Amino acid sequence: MVSRVIPxxxxxxxxxxxxxxxxxxxxxxxxxxxxIAEQMPATSRIIGAARADMDRAAYQTLVRDAIAEFGGxxxxxxxxxxxxxxxxxxxxxxxxxxxxxxxxxGMMRDNVVKAFYFSVAxxxxxxxxxxxxxFKIATAESRIVVEKPFGRDLESAKALNATLAAxxxxxxxxxxxxxxxxxxxxxxxxxxxxxxxxEPLWNNHYVDHxxxxxxxxxxxxxxxxxxxxxxxxxxxxQNHLMQLLCLIAMEPPSQFGADAVRDxxxxxxxxxxxxxxxxxxxxxxxxxxxxxxxxxxxxxPKSFTESFVAIKCHIANWRWTGVPFYLRTxxxxxxxxxxxxxxxxxxxxxxxxxxxxxxxNILSIRLQPNExxxxxxxxxxxxxxxxxLIDVPLDMTFADALGDDAADVxxxxxxxxxxxxxxxxxxxxxxxEVEAAWAWTDPLIAGWEARHDVPKTxxxxxxxxxxxxxxxxxDNRKWRDIKG
Ligand code: NAP
Numbered sequence: 001m002v003s004r005v006i007p008x009x010x011x012x013x014x015x016x017x018x019x020x021x022x023x024x025x026x027x028x029x030x031x032x033x034x035x036i037a038e039q040m041p042a043t044s045r046i047i048g049a050a051r052a053d054m055d056r057a058a059y060q061t062l063v064r065d066a067i068a069e070f071g072g073x074x075x076x077x078x079x080x081x082x083x084x085x086x087x088x089x090x091x092x093x094x095x096x097x098x099x100x101x102x103x104x105x106g107m108m109r110d111n112v113v114k115a116f117y118f119s120v121a122x123x124x125x126x127x128x129x130x131x132x133x134x135f136k137i138a139t140a141e142s143r144i145v146v147e148k149p150f151g152r153d154l155e156s157a158k159a160l161n162a163t164l165a166a167x168x169x170x171x172x173x174x175x176x177x178x179x180x181x182x183x184x185x186x187x188x189x190x191x192x193x194x195x196x197x198x199e200p201l202w203n204n205h206y207v208d209h210x211x212x213x214x215x216x217x218x219x220x221x222x223x224x225x226x227x228x229x230x231x232x233x234x235x236x237x238q239n240h241l242m243q244l245l246c247l248i249a250m251e252p253p254s255q256f257g258a259d260a261v262r263d264x265x266x267x268x269x270x271x272x273x274x275x276x277x278x279x280x281x282x283x284x285x286x287x288x289x290x291x292x293x294x295x296x297x298x299x300x301p302k303s304f305t306e307s308f309v310a311i312k313c314h315i316a317n318w319r320w321t322g323v324p325f326y327l328r329t330x331x332x333x334x335x336x337x338x339x340x341x342x343x344x345x346x347x348x349x350x351x352x353x354x355x356x357x358x359x360x361n362i363l364s365i366r367l368q369p370n371e372x373x374x375x376x377x378x379x380x381x382x383x384x385x386x387x388x389l390i391d392v393p394l395d396m397t398f399a400d401a402l403g404d405d406a407a408d409v410x411x412x413x414x415x416x417x418x419x420x421x422x423x424x425x426x427x428x429x430x431x432x433e434v435e436a437a438w439a440w441t442d443p444l445i446a447g448w449e450a451r452h453d454v455p456k457t458x459x460x461x462x463x464x465x466x467x468x469x470x471x472x473x474x475d476n477r478k479w480r481d482i483k484g
Contacts, residue, residue, distance in 0.1 A: 005037050008421040010112045011044045014104065016095065016128055017119035018048025018059070022147065024066035026178075027119060030414035032067050035084045036074040039418060042083070047107060048090045049100070059090035095124040101135040114142040115420050122149065122160060129167040138167070143420050145174045148239055150429070152230065153445075154438035161431040170431060174420050179240040179338075180427040181412030181419075184371045188247050188340070189256070191365075191373065198363075199252070201344065203319045208360070208477075211326045211341040212244050215333040215482045219285065219460070220297045220307060228298040231305040232282075236329040238441045242269065243429070244367075245325060248340055249315055258425035262433060269436040273314045275444055282448065282455040283308035283465035285332035291460060294331070306455045307331040310468035311444075312475075324475065328468060332460040334482045338367035341480050355389050364480070372397035 013031075015023050034040050048059050064085060067075050075081065089107060093100030108114060116132060118125055125146060132138040144164070151157030164173055179185060192198055201207070214236060220227040227235065246265035253260035284307050287293040294307045308330030315325065344361040359378040366372055374393040381388040419427055456465035463469065463482050472478050 005039050007039050007041055008044075008113075008418055010041045011115060011421045012047065012108055012112055013045070013115045013117065013417075013421070014047045014049055014091075014108075015117045015119055016049045016093070016124075017117075018090070019050040019052055019054075019062060020119055022119050023048070023117075024062070025070050026413045027117065027417065028063050028066050029070040029072065030411060030417060032071055032081070032084050033074050033411070034414050034418055035087075036077055036080050040087075042087075044087060044112075045109075046088050047104070048088065049093045049104065051092060051094050053092045054090060056088070056090050060085045060088055063088055095120060095127045095131070098131070101131055101137070105135045105137050108137055113421050113423075114139065115145065116142065117145040117417075119147060122146070122151075125160060126163040126166075129164055133167050140169075140172075142168075143172050143174055143423070144168055145176060145417075145420055147176055149230065149234065150175055150239070150434050151438060152234055154435060154442050157434050157438045161435065165431070171425065173428075173431070174416075174425060175429040175431070175434060176416055177239050177243050177429055178412040178416065179243050179367070180429075181414075181416040182367050182371070183415075184365060184367045184373070185244070185247060186427070187373070188365055189261075193252050193256075202342075204321055204323045206344055207323050208343045208345045209324045209326060209475075210248060211343070211480060212241055212248070212328070212339075213341075213480065213482065214241060214244075214329040214338045215335060216329075216331050217333060217336045217461075219291055219332045220294065224298040224300075227307075228300050228303055228305045232307060232309040232329050232331070233441060233445055237309060237311070237327060238437050239429075239434075241327050241329060242437045242440075244340055245327065246433075248342070249320060249325070251319070256426065258428075259430075261426050262430045266430070266433050266436055267317075268315060269433060269440060271315045271317045271320075272440045273316050274440075275311055275313050277447060277451065277453075279312040279471065280444060280448065281308075281310040281465060281467040281471055282306035282453060283330065283458045283468065284455040285330070285460045286457045288460040291332070293460075304452075304454060308333075308455070308458060308464045308468070310464065310471055312471055326472060326477075326479070328464060328479070330458075330464050334461055334463055336368065337482050339480065340365040340367075343477075352387055352389060355387075359389055359391055370397050 015027060017023055031040065031046060067081065091100050091104045091107060093104060116138065118128055129144065151160050192202065246268045249268045250264040251267065253264045284294040287296060295301050295303050298305065310326065310328035313325050313327065342363040346357060346360060350357040362376040364374055374395045376391045376393050378389050378391055381390040416427060456467050458465040463479065469479065
């Protein structure tokens with residue numbers, strides 16, 4: 001099977017912050033991979049923009065080094081790399097001053113897609129948006145791409161939305177949540193809405209509960225000072241876990257179109273019930289032989305910020321009433337795992353006696369590692385000795401099922417950038433979605449701040465704090481083991 005790669009239209013992409021960490025680690029290597037996959041037209045151009053004075057050759061060297069470090073197997077294609085580098089340009093520009101803007105205006109071509117990636121601090125978004133207009137660089141068809149964090153609460157998210165809306169229409173704004181670019185996340189929609197098997201079971205008649213886990217093994221390390229002002233709730237739950245929750249819980253949209261999908265996601269967020277304090281567990285990792293504690297990493301011995309959070313929440317609608325959704329995410333955990341698990345209810349009646357009653361169907365959707373899905377089904381244990389039942393996984397690891405095609409799939413950033421060029425907003429967050437997510441998140445944070453809640457300590461390399469396990473045990477349920 002050969003993957004179909006549909007080339008995008010010719011484009012000029014300006015990366016503000018084109019020398020920064022995100023550009024070097026993700027955006028530029030991702031573009032290079034799409035170039036090698038022949039998805040980028042040979043005439044398209046990428047213009048790095050930052051304050052540092054450097055010429056085009058110096059920028060090409062910076063990008064060459066970034067690809068050598070983060071480029072994956074494609075970097076072996078040295079001839080391809082040279083052609084890619086020839087498509088790069090650079091402009092020294094200050095978002096907060098007028099330096100460089102006339103030069104950039106002179107570099108842009110007419111009659112191609114124009115996209116502007118704001119890979120800079122959100123405090124610069126307003127300056128960039130305003131100057132793109134004042135210097136007549138952006139047009140009504142231009143697109144802007146903005147990164148997380150999109151605000152730190154409802155008020156700041158509203159202010160950011162208003163800043164962007166002063167210069168761009170909503171259909172020009174692409175808010176990135178790279179979780180939505182992951183292959184499995186889109187596959188989740190294909191599985192739910194492309195098969196007759198699952199949708200009839202996807203409700204409170206058949207689903208016992210749903211778990212969403214995003215566990216990381218890394219600590220907050222070098223970004224401790226930034227993270228300490230944010231915490232797991234703002235950094236992960238409000239955006240990534242919320243998006244996964246939406247996709248697993250939303251009603252079928254009438255079509256796979258940007259607004260149809262986003263309307264349904266918004267309804268889920270708006271239907272989320274407030275969360276009782278005893279349904280929230282926050283934690284901080286402790287020091288071990290492999291690394292310092294959270295408080296040491298954050299250089300804040302009295303920090304109350306959570307590096308782990310687990311939440312039991314409910315969606316108040318006909319489909320999901322009575323079905324708990326358990327969310328958890330944390331740093332310095334046992335393995336790096338992102339997984340959604342749908343645990344179906346027990347059989348109404350088992351013809352196999354007690355043995356049959358103890359087996360359950362479980363659908364698990366892995367975002368990483370080994371992207372794929374498996375469905376636990378109950379079968380007869382082979383061999384003589386009567387009717388004994390065992391659970392076996394119907395495994396659909398994409399790498400096994402799809403062979404080389406799975407290896408070829410674009411990573412989240414690549415896919416999302418190509419979607420920007422195509423003008424497809426389906427996998428980007430709309431402004432009202434982001435605000436609704438903050439409207440649910442803010443009272444939870446305000447609640448634990450008012451209670452002076454102290455996060456529980458957990459062992460680095462573990463499943464998180466004991467209390468998070470109890471959150472499930474109290475309901476006679478248990479978390480899936482975090483195994484990579
Ligand atoms: P970074 O490494 O600090 O890079 C910032 C970039 O912005 C540099 O290229 C810098 O170059 C440029 N810049 C700073 N001030 C500027 C100004 N006044 N005018 C023009 N350019 C300016 O930051 P980053 O980690 O790449 O993050 C960029 C954005 O992505 C942030 O909003 C961050 O929250 C978000 N993000 C990053 C990651 C990640 O993994 N790094 C992940 C998710 C989201 P000069 O100093 O030369 O101007």
